[in-house]
Amino acid sequence: MILEKVHELKHLGDMVGLSVNAGRILARWGLHEKLWAVSHSASELHIHDYLGGLVQVQKLSMPRFGAFAYNGHRALLHEILFEHAKSLGIEIRMGCHAVEYWEDEANGKAGVKIQTGETFDADVIVAADGVKSLAREFVIGYRDNPKPSGYAIYRAWFEAEEHGITTDPLTDFLTIRGDQLHAWIGKDVHIIVSSSRGGKTICWLLTHKDNAAVDGDWWSPGKMEDVLDIVKDWDPRCAAVISKAPSCIDWKLLVHDPLPTWVSKSGRVVLIGDAAHPFLPSSVQGASQAIEDGLTLAITLNLAGKDDVPLGTRTWESIRYQRVRDAQLMGETTRDKWHGVNAGDSGKSFELPMPEWLMAFDAEAHAYAAYDGIAQSIVEDGYHQPSLSGEELTEQVKETP
Numbered sequence: 418m419i420l421e422k423v424h425e426l427k428h429l430g431d432m433v434g435l436s437v438n439a440g441r442i443l444a445r446w447g448l449h450e451k452l453w454a455v456s457h458s459a460s461e462l463h464i465h466d467y468l469g470g471l472v473q474v475q476k477l478s479m480p481r482f483g484a485f486a487y488n489g490h491r492a493l494l495h496e497i498l499f500e501h502a503k504s505l506g507i508e509i510r511m512g513c514h515a516v517e518y519w520e521d522e523a524n525g526k527a528g529v530k531i532q533t534g535e536t537f538d539a540d541v542i543v544a545a546d547g548v549k550s551l552a553r554e555f556v557i558g559y560r561d562n563p564k565p566s567g568y569a570i571y572r573a574w575f576e577a578e579e580h581g582i583t584t585d586p587l588t589d590f591l592t593i594r595g596d597q598l599h600a601w602i603g604k605d606v607h608i609i610v611s612s613s614r615g616g617k618t619i620c621w622l623l624t625h626k627d628n629a630a631v632d633g634d635w636w637s638p639g640k641m642e643d644v645l646d647i648v649k650d651w652d653p654r655c656a657a658v659i660s661k662a663p664s665c666i667d668w669k670l671l672v673h674d675p676l677p678t679w680v681s682k683s684g685r686v687v688l689i690g691d692a693a694h695p696f697l698p699s700s701v702q703g704a705s706q707a708i709e710d711g712l713t714l715a716i717t718l719n720l721a722g723k724d725d726v727p728l729g730t731r732t733w734e735s736i737r738y739q740r741v742r743d744a745q746l747m748g749e750t751t752r753d754k755w756h757g758v759n760a761g762d763s764g765k766s767f768e769l770p771m772p773e774w775l776m777a778f779d780a781e782a783h784a785y786a787a788y789d790g791i792a793q794s795i796v797e798d799g800y801h802q803p804s805l806s807g808e809e810l811t812e813q814v815k816e817t818p
């Protein structure tokens with residue numbers, strides 16, 4: 418059963434990326450046609466310096482490493498996954514806000530209480546409650562507030578024709594040859610502009626320095642004049658695209674120190690996805706790693722069996738931990754590489770990294786291959802954290818096809 422706090426799915430957010438490592442799994446679930454139909458299909462990323470000089474063209478043609486990436490509006494992709502879960506007969510209860518977690522080691526149960534006072538118990542509770550997770554404190558035993566990353570993103574998503582993109586010679590390049598993907602990079606700022614659905618919708622994302630402490634919601638309406646001020650001396654195409662958006666949001670990028678664990682003391686409450694490891698968007702891996710988490714957890718729980726849930730959850734954590742950390746660090750490296758660019762920079766690669774260890778990875782095959790060795794070491798260590806070091810785990814992950 419899934420408990421979700423919102424009462425209905427809303428058209429929230431904008432571009433979200435499911436990279437090929439997640440796409441491989443989703444295609445196996447029979448979702449390729451549906452996901453690809455709402456995905457952005459540009460085959461090249463054009464990278465410009467802030468004055469408009471073309472620095473590099475990165476080929477993005479699909480399939481890559483035998484799978485597709487699905488980048489599109491979060492609400493459209495999300496709805497497909499939501500309907501898929503329902504079609505499998507999974508009960509989804511909307512309007513259920515988890516307010517408390519518990520676990521009972523002696524009776525081998527864990528549970529959750531929702532806002533109405535109703536309680537649910539189960540063999541395992543999987544807390545996928547996002548970057549502002551309530552379950553996190555229960556699992557790690559202390560409050561771990563997110564910290565500003567030093568950056569924020571202004572972001573917008575809108576219809577191209579309705580907002581004048583198709584009639585302005587500075588912006589019509591986004592619509593006349595189908596889906597397009599462009600990046601402008603400069604000191605401490607980068608902008609990504611994409612058109613989707615055959616050039617019909619536009620999304621722009623402007624990442625910039627922002628040290629504001631975040632209190633309450635991590636996004637709020639952005640001021641268009643502030644965004645335009647950042648690009649006033651940039652390639653005029655940037656201001657032309659940005660100014661067409663009817664509005665934008667100001668999304669503070671938060672970071673957490675890596676958590677010491679994602680699994681509760683008795684091994685029956687686990688944090689997955691952003692609750693365990695929020696990602697910077699420049700890694701393009703937040704949603705993909707959440708999907709790898711879910712798939713891997715299902716396999717390790719199945720292999721450990723109903724009678725040994727803690728073995729399933731601890732083995733899952735060991736399989737996932739270092740890989741997720743490596744993917745998180747890649748997001749920081751990409752952002753720093755892009756923010757160090759000078760006008761006319763060339764001969765240096767600014768490509769979005771698509772390393773084989775990340776993209777060619779088959780999380781399903783890896784979970785089956787890694788399970789026995791790691792589960793055995795956890796049993797030998799008395800169900801404590803695994804004896805393998807982070808480096809050893811990374812090597813093991815990289816060696817698995």
Ligand SMILES: Cc1cc2nc3c(=O)[nH]c(=O)nc-3n(C[C@H](O)[C@H](O)[C@H](O)COP(=O)(O)OP(=O)(O)OC[C@H]3O[C@@H](n4cnc5c(N)ncnc54)[C@H](O)[C@@H]3O)c2cc1C
Nearest residue numbers: 421422429430431432433514515546547690691703704707
């Ligand atoms: C409204 C929204 C818009 C987003 N827009 C974008 C975007 O435009 N681009 C992008 O790259 N990423 C976006 N993200 C983040 C992106 O969805 C995640 O990084 C990624 O999908 C990882 O997913 P997750 O399931 O771990 O977390 P999330 O997608 O954040 O999902 C967490 C879910 O848990 C629910 N929840 C939270 N607390 C409770 C509780 N106490 N009880 C019950 N349910 C609870 C939330 O309502 C939400 O549905 C957005 C997230 C949200 C919530």
